[in-house]
Amino acid sequence: MNKVFSKNLRKLRQGKRMTQEYVAERLGVSAQAVSRWETGATLPDVMLLPEIARLYEVLVDDLFKVDLQEYGKLSDRLVAVYIDTLKNDDFMAGMKEYERMEREGSMEAKDYYGRTWLYGRMIGVCQREIMKDYDKTMELSKENDPELYNQAKYGKVVYRVDCSGEGQQCIEELLQAVKDNPEDVTEWVCLETAYYWAKRYEECYRVAKEAIAKFPEESDIYCLAGDACKELGKYEEAYLYWEKRYELDPQMLDSLFSIAFCCEELGEYDKAYEAWMRIVGIFNEWDNDIAVKFPMRKAEECKAKMEK
Numbered sequence: 001m002n003k004v005f006s007k008n009l010r011k012l013r014q015g016k017r018m019t020q021e022y023v024a025e026r027l028g029v030s031a032q033a034v035s036r037w038e039t040g041a042t043l044p045d046v047m048l049l050p051e052i053a054r055l056y057e058v059l060v061d062d063l064f065k066v067d068l069q070e071y072g073k074l075s076d077r078l079v080a081v082y083i084d085t086l087k088n089d090d091f092m093a094g095m096k097e098y099e100r101m102e103r104e105g106s107m108e109a110k111d112y113y114g115r116t117w118l119y120g121r122m123i124g125v126c127q128r129e130i131m132k133d134y135d136k137t138m139e140l141s142k143e144n145d146p147e148l149y150n151q152a153k154y155g156k157v158v159y160r161v162d163c164s165g166e167g168q169q170c171i172e173e174l175l176q177a178v179k180d181n182p183e184d185v186t187e188w189v190c191l192e193t194a195y196y197w198a199k200r201y202e203e204c205y206r207v208a209k210e211a212i213a214k215f216p217e218e219s220d221i222y223c224l225a226g227d228a229c230k231e232l233g234k235y236e237e238a239y240l241y242w243e244k245r246y247e248l249d250p251q252m253l254d255s256l257f258s259i260a261f262c263c264e265e266l267g268e269y270d271k272a273y274e275a276w277m278r279i280v281g282i283f284n285e286w287d288n289d290i291a292v293k294f295p296m297r298k299a300e301e302c303k304a305k306m307e308k
Contacts (some may be wrong), residue, residue, distance in 0.1 A: 006040035008068045012056040013038070015070050027056055074102060075111060079118050086125050094118050127164055134159070150186055152222070157190045161197040170194050185215045192224045204228040208241075225254050232261055238262065242254035253279060260295070264302060273302040 013023055013034075024031040027048060036042040053060045057074035059081070071077040078094035098115050101107045101164075139151040147235065157174070161167040174191040181187050188211040195204035208225035215221060226241035238261075242255035260275035276299035283292035 002040045002043065004066055005043070005064055006038050008063050008065070009052070010038040011068065012058065012070065016056060021056065027051055034195070073111070075114060079114055082118060083121055086121070086279050091118065091122050115251040118175075130159060131156070131164075149188045150189075152189060153258065154187060154193050157193045158197050161194050167194070167198045171198065185211065185218045185221070189218075189220045189224070196224050196228055205232060215225065217248060219252065222248065223258070224256060226255060230258070235266065253282065256282075260298065264298070269302040269305045273299050273306065276302060
């Protein structure tokens, strides 16, 4: 093992085109000590191993490998580790090294490119994990928490359409699900959701109206009906749908936020102010001192624009 270690030290130093004197100065030892390490006469103090690895831009384990592979930079080595393991800790190690390089101003074009590989591989891992966790949430909540089950089911549809490129496949599956289970409101809401996130707003609106006719007391249908109407420029209808959503489920304030944002986007700051203050009043009734801060700030912004 000493022979492998000493050979690797010499190989790494020469690969970096460093002299023994330079290495000694960086490590705070004598040039003779470095020479003895490379001949196998002695071993460095174990506490120096991380510093040696950092100097040669490898991992400590690499110093003892029989088939040592050299990398241009430690970041390259860490990317290779993550590609092999796909572990979160290894991803974070690579990111921290890039952050250090960026902070010190040593990032080059190829380093930024290398980081894209790290991000890209992590995205793929995250996508698989997201789908697994949606499925696990649905499995565990189906019997005893129908609200959470539905949230996960709708969330999975959004993710498939908006993030994973499965929009058309998802829509086709949901069209069949609605056909097979026409009395299951969740399948209708999922189809409505898929059309909305695919930016097929006319179809979303059509499905919403059909679903409302079948399930007039189901609040989830109305929120996306309002969202689709907004995208189609049917603002008055959007407001009606959003209000109906809140009427059916006063614990869900998403539709009230939609009203406030829509009014603000249209430049109707007086209406937006009233909408934000309405939300402020609800949060005050709920004694939610944290949540009230955002709508209050938005209300103040609208008021300032009204006074100009």
